[in-house]
Amino acid sequence: xxxxxxxxxxxxxxxxxxxxxxxxxxxxxxxxxxxxxxxxxxxxxxxxxxxxxxxxxxxxxxxxxxxxxxxxxxxxxxxxxxxxxxxxxxxxxxxxxxxxxxxxxxxxxxxxxxxxxxxxxxxxxxxxxxxxxxxxxxxxxxxxxxxxxxxxxxxxxxxxxxxxxxxxxxxxxxxxxxxxxxxxxxxxxxxxxxxxxxxxxxxxxxxxxxxxxxxxxxxxxxxxxxxxxxxxxxxxxxxxxxxxxxxxxxxxxxxxxxxxxxxxxxxxxxxxxxxxxxxxxxxxxxxxxxxxxxxxxxxxxxxxxxxxxxxxxxxxxxxxxxxxxxxxxxxxxxxxxxxxxxxxxxx
Amino acid sequence: xxxxxxxxxxxxxxxxxxxxxxxxxxxxxxxxxxxxxxxxxxxxxxxxxxxxxxxxxxxxxxxxxxxxxxxxxxxxxxxxxxxxxxxxxxxxxxxxxxxxxxxxxxxxxxxxxxxxxxxxxxxxxxxxxxxxxxxxxxxxxxxxxxxxxxxxxxxxxxxxxxxxxxxxxxxxxxxxxxxxxxxxxxxxxxxxxxxxxxxxxxxxxxxxxxxxxxxxxxxxxxxxxxxxxxxxxxxxxxxxxxxxxxxxxxxxxxxxxxxxxxxxxxxxxxxxxxxxxxxxxxxxxxxxxxxxxxxxxxxxxxxxxxxxxxxxxxxxxxxxxxxxxxxxxxxxxx
Numbered sequence: 001x002x003x004x005x006x007x008x009x010x011x012x013x014x015x016x017x018x019x020x021x022x023x024x025x026x027x028x029x030x031x032x033x034x035x036x037x038x039x040x041x042x043x044x045x046x047x048x049x050x051x052x053x054x055x056x057x058x059x060x061x062x063x064x065x066x067x068x069x070x071x072x073x074x075x076x077x078x079x080x081x082x083x084x085x086x087x088x089x090x091x092x093x094x095x096x097x098x099x100x101x102x103x104x105x106x107x108x109x110x111x112x113x114x115x116x117x118x119x120x121x122x123x124x125x126x127x128x129x130x131x132x133x134x135x136x137x138x139x140x141x142x143x144x145x146x147x148x149x150x151x152x153x154x155x156x157x158x159x160x161x162x163x164x165x166x167x168x169x170x171x172x173x174x175x176x177x178x179x180x181x182x183x184x185x186x187x188x189x190x191x192x193x194x195x196x197x198x199x200x201x202x203x204x205x206x207x208x209x210x211x212x213x214x215x216x217x218x219x220x221x222x223x224x225x226x227x228x229x230x231x232x233x234x235x236x237x238x239x240x241x242x243x244x245x246x247x248x249x250x251x252x253x254x255x256x257x258x259x260x261x262x263x264x265x266x267x268x269x270x271x272x273x274x275x276x277x278x279x280x281x282x283x284x285x286x287x288x289x290x291x292x293x294x295x296x297x298x299x300x301x302x303x304x305x306x307x308x309x310x311x312x313x314x315x316x317x318x319x320x321x322x323x324x325x326x327x328x329x330x331x332x333x334x335x336x337x338x339x340x341x342x343x344x345x346x347x
Numbered sequence: 348x349x350x351x352x353x354x355x356x357x358x359x360x361x362x363x364x365x366x367x368x369x370x371x372x373x374x375x376x377x378x379x380x381x382x383x384x385x386x387x388x389x390x391x392x393x394x395x396x397x398x399x400x401x402x403x404x405x406x407x408x409x410x411x412x413x414x415x416x417x418x419x420x421x422x423x424x425x426x427x428x429x430x431x432x433x434x435x436x437x438x439x440x441x442x443x444x445x446x447x448x449x450x451x452x453x454x455x456x457x458x459x460x461x462x463x464x465x466x467x468x469x470x471x472x473x474x475x476x477x478x479x480x481x482x483x484x485x486x487x488x489x490x491x492x493x494x495x496x497x498x499x500x501x502x503x504x505x506x507x508x509x510x511x512x513x514x515x516x517x518x519x520x521x522x523x524x525x526x527x528x529x530x531x532x533x534x535x536x537x538x539x540x541x542x543x544x545x546x547x548x549x550x551x552x553x554x555x556x557x558x559x560x561x562x563x564x565x566x567x568x569x570x571x572x573x574x575x576x577x578x579x580x581x582x583x584x585x586x587x588x589x590x591x592x593x594x595x596x597x598x599x600x601x602x603x604x605x606x607x608x609x610x611x612x613x614x615x616x617x618x619x620x621x622x623x624x625x626x627x628x629x630x631x632x633x634x635x636x637x638x639x640x641x642x643x644x645x646x647x648x649x650x651x652x653x654x655x656x657x658x659x660x661x662x663x664x665x666x667x668x669x670x671x672x673x674x675x676x677x678x679x680x681x
Contacts, residue, residue: 013498136406276627
């Protein structure tokens with residue numbers, strides 16, 4: 001189903017679906033689906049999700065879940081009122097390395113969490129970046145957090161798995177390092193975001209950058225027992241346990257332990273490839289499977305609906321502060337960033 | 348006023364340059380809003396000053412802007428299209444954009460709408476070996492089995508001809524493989540680079556090349572030729588070379604290349620294994636070649652430009668020999 005007939009038809013033909021629709025209500029009435037996947041821009045998630053729920057469907061909503069927390073709460077309340085389930089598309093939290101990280105955390109292998117680093121890079125010249133940077137009317141420009149809002153839910157949803165707080169404290173700054181040349185909304189797009197989340201027992205940093213290379217997405221979790229580095233691009237999970245040998249041998253042992261971890265992950269990846277398990281959207285498939293199990297009453301929801309609201313609320317706070325801390329010029333930007341994160345050189 | 352879309356692209360630049368050589372109406376280039384002014388300035392820097400040239404920033408998603416862009420326009424050369432991306436991306440960037448432009452043109456007083464299509468839309472997989480491909484060749488019945496580009500270009504051509512039936516004076520020019528200086532000449536019809544090797548696949552298959560300036564001549568001619576409205580015209584050069592001839596010339600002129608020739612039966616076997624494994628593993632490896640795609644690309648077909656030469660009074664000015672020499676001279680030496 002797509003409002004544009006060409007887009008609806010290409011999806012139907014490409015995926016071997018017999019019927020394409022340009023009217024959601026007509027589709028809901030005719031097909032009576034058990035589950036509706038909403039993959040439209042976020043401004044339509046509340047209205048489309050509500051319509052689907054009112055027609056008896058459970059709903060899978062692509063990230064970002066909603067434009068803001070108010071809409072997220074409203075969608076959740078509608079779902080609860082109708083006894084339907086809503087699942088947010090935080091699919092990367094179901095990629096294999098993150099599943100392993102989650103298991104290790106729950107088994108207590110990391111100890112208590114002290115700090116989490118979440119890093120996401122983005123290429124503005126990439127396939128999707130070129131689309132919205134080439135079009136000032138693109139929907140991403142109408143989001144409160146711009147294109148960053150369409151992306152940071154990935155690292156944020158991972159970070160928040162390790163922070164218990166319902167609403168951690170947030171200190172955030174947004175910056176723009178690109179040359180101003182469009183004369184329209186695209187000149188306002190923030191291409192760098194730094195946020196610190198302060199919880200009762202742990203803290204986290206979020207780095208979103210479109211300048212740094214290589215583009216990558218990872219989380220580093222620092223526990224009282226060991227550190228884990230979960231890399232979503234290389235699909236690896238490595239632990240840092242340090243070294244116990246004395247003096248210079250400690251450094252050699254440390255590097256050797258790193259080498260062993262890398263070698264183990266390399267072998268694991270080769271095995272996954274050869275056994276046909278290395279899929280681009282493996283996390284999404286796993287999330288769908290678990291969500292459908294929940295819909296069928298066979299399992300708990302893979303992501304509680306309240307988690308979608310919590311992530312959205314933290315994003316709201318980040319973008320609110322980015323707007324408030326928007327620097328007037330580059331020098332000012334650097335100063336603000338330094339003071340906001342408590343000193344140090346910004347760039 | 349003449350409107351050109353895709354003027355910053357490979358073919359579009361050549362169309363713009365050749366139109367600028369002739370005195371006449373102002374040339375209006377539709378460009379993305381926010382296009383780099385330095386790049387646009389470089390585009391027209393060395394052009395002959397036969398005509399005034401203006402840039403009109405407009406998104407293909409903005410119908411009002413497109414309507415303003417076609418005001419006072421007599422001929423539209425619609426060259427812009429997406430060459431890469433998913434089915435959804437290419438449908439959005441090629442099909443939806445073309446429909447918006449055609450909608451804008453519907454009420455405009457156009458003398459001609461020239462759509463640059465593609466050879467890809469023809470369904471050659473079912474043709475017998477050695478058949479002649481021309482405008483009577485049936486359209487591809489299963490573009491979704493080929494690739495997103497074929498799907499989008501086929502939908503685009505059908506859409507344009509629908510609008511012709513609704514009164515827009517459409518001509519479709521379908522170029523073969525456009526080549527020229529600065530572009531790689533070893534296209535997928537010759538072979539593919541993989542893991543540092545060049546897999547030579549084309550063998551004795553003819554490659555329907557058209558030198559970029561020859562193709563630009565045909566596109567321009569389609570905007571003014573009489574009795575071509577509603578027609579589809581295949582454009583390729585004369586005396587087409589085989590993939591083997593191109594590859595040999597490449598190695599002689601450009602330098603040594605590590606290659607591995609793959610015979611057609613072996614390629615078909617690889618394609619079958621590729622599809623089997625991709626489906627069995629749920630997409631662990633993408634489908635690089637399917638047997639259907641192999642049948643489409645390498646079937647010892649011959650290609651005719653007879654209709655284009657007759658209807659447009661067009662002849663390639665640059666011969667294949669001259670064109671290949673120019674292109675190979677521009678390739679970085681290995």
